[in-house]
Amino acid sequence: MRRMTIMKRYLLIVALTVVGLAMMIGQFGCGGGGDDYAGQGTGTIALGVIFPPRPSQVSPAAGEGLPNATNSVRITISGATGGGGGTEPWTREAVLVRPAGGGTVQTQFQNIPVGSCTVLAQAYGTNDGTGQIIAEAQTNAAVTSGNTTNVTMTVDTLAVSVDIPATLNMEYGQSVNVTPVALDADGNVCINVNYAWTNTAPAVVSVPSTGSSVTFAALANGTADVTVTDSRSGEQDTCHVSVLTRAPVxxxxxxxxxxxxxxxxxxxxxxxxxxxxxxxxxxxxxxxxxxxxxxxxxxxxxxxxxxxxxxxxxxxxxxxxxxxxxxxxxxxxxxxxxxxxxxxxx
CATH class of the missing domain: 2.60.40.1080 (Immunoglobulin-like)
Known part of the structure; x- marks a missing residue:
């Protein structure tokens, strides 16, 4: 049986400093040079990601940061240039791939327009920054000419699976509490989830539309398919409910x-x-x-x-x-x- 633990994960972007074994580290070095966007000037953003070692390469106490299953991180920086808050959208992307033994991977984004931008980091289990997102973080940053900006981001691990009972046999008038279990890519329980419930037969079984732990109430003979979806990751699972009413003899x-x-x-x-x-x-x-x-x-x-x-x-x-x-x-x-x-x- 897999031991489930509940973990908080952090992604830290900090200027010109590398700290923390399993943190994501970024360096914002913003200065002049490069193309001019509508006279606003440009800068450079230097980013580094620290990939955690595999469990066999590190003691269990060092396991806070990106999921161990992370093989690549896609960095997306976006914003807009022009007057009135920006009218011309721009985007820069880079995919950073895990080294064989983990460690820091760095990259630079040149010619970033001065001003506000959004930094999005998304972790994947694949090597090319595609497929299912297993963790992500997002924040805003202000790029100013000749200055360095410190930005802190919190990583939210996303569910790669959501589980509820596959079948549930109920009797008329019975109530059963159902609690989904969402796991991240490392098999840890995700605590930051947002569940929505759908029901194919509300006349057979009553189920609330939202909630992390809900009560199924049997109302009439019949069957229903109840699906729970984590709105953050899109992961879902379905329970087939059968309601039986016995006749007295x-x-x-x-x-x-x-x-x-x-x-x-x-x-x-x-x-x-x-x-x-x-x-x-x-x-x-x-x-x-x-x-x-x-x-x-x-x-x-x-x-x-x-x-x-x-x-x-x-x-x-x-x-x-x-x-x-x-x-x-x-x-x-x-x-x-x-x-x-x-x-x-x-």
């Missing part, structure tokens, strides 16, 4: 009958009813109702309390119902009027 009563008295005890009795399925298993979600065929003799409350009203015989019908069927049982009641005494003289 009999109702067990306790007690099974009653003799009541108008003038003495007992004058009432509580009926306890249990609905059973075809395998004699109780159905907890069955709705139990009670009805009396002779209220003048014995009446019954909605909860099954029988009360003596007059001498005679009455029948209480107990019904258990689920969305797929129902069953009944009869509870006989004999009521005796103990207020009338017969005296026999011999």
């Amino acid at each position: 009999k109702v067990v009563l306790d007690p099974t009958s009653a003799n009541l008295f108008l003038q003495g005890d007992p004058s009432t009795v509580q009926i306890n009813a249990t609905a059973l399925d075809a395998t004699d298993q109780p159905i907890s979600y069955a709705v139990i109702t009670f009805a009396s065929a002779g209220d003048t003799v014995a009446s019954v409350s909605p909860t099954g309390l029988v009360t003596a009203n007059g001498a005679g015989v009455a029948s209480i019908t107990v019904t258990a119902t689920t969305p797929t069927g129902s069953a009944q049982a009869i509870f006989p009641v004999v009521v005796t009027d103990t207020g009338k005494l017969g005296i026999v003289v011999r």
Whole structure:
């Protein structure tokens, strides 16, 4: 079993300094020279990336920075030139590839227009800066002529997989909590995720539209496919939900009958009813109702309390119902009027 750890990762771009074993380091050296963009001048941005060693090449304590699975980093710098905040967009890109043993790889971007620009770093498991993005960072930087700019960036590792149960069998009325597990390229749990949920059959199972841990509530017989998507990485997984509603085939009563008295005890009795399925298993979600065929003799409350009203015989019908069927049982009641005494003289 893979041990899962939750890690924070950092990407640091700092001027003319290399610090940290597994950090991404960049150097912004901005000066004059090069082409002139609308009279604004240009500068140079020098960047360096420190690729972490493989796990076999470094002790476990040194594992903070880019994912170990990183094989290349694509650096994209973009901005706009011209008056009024910039009207002519420009972009510069470079792909830095991991050396065999890890370490620093540097590059320079020449003729960068003076002003504000956006720096985007995206890590890949491939060697050419394409495919699935496994970590990324973005920040803004101000390029000024003759000055050096320090920029700090925080790396967000992205999920390369999201997992929820492939199947889920539920019963009508049941609720189940489902929590996705998102892993990064190193098999660590991603904590910065944003989940959205979609559901093909809302009438069968209820699922919230967002949330990192949600409750599935079974509403009716049928099936549904529930998909969770991490909006940051686009990774998703689907759970096939089946909802079953059992039909009652009999109702067990306790007690099974009653003799009541108008003038003495007992004058009432509580009926306890249990609905059973075809395998004699109780159905907890069955709705139990009670009805009396002779209220003048014995009446019954909605909860099954029988009360003596007059001498005679009455029948209480107990019904258990689920969305797929129902069953009944009869509870006989004999009521005796103990207020009338017969005296026999011999």
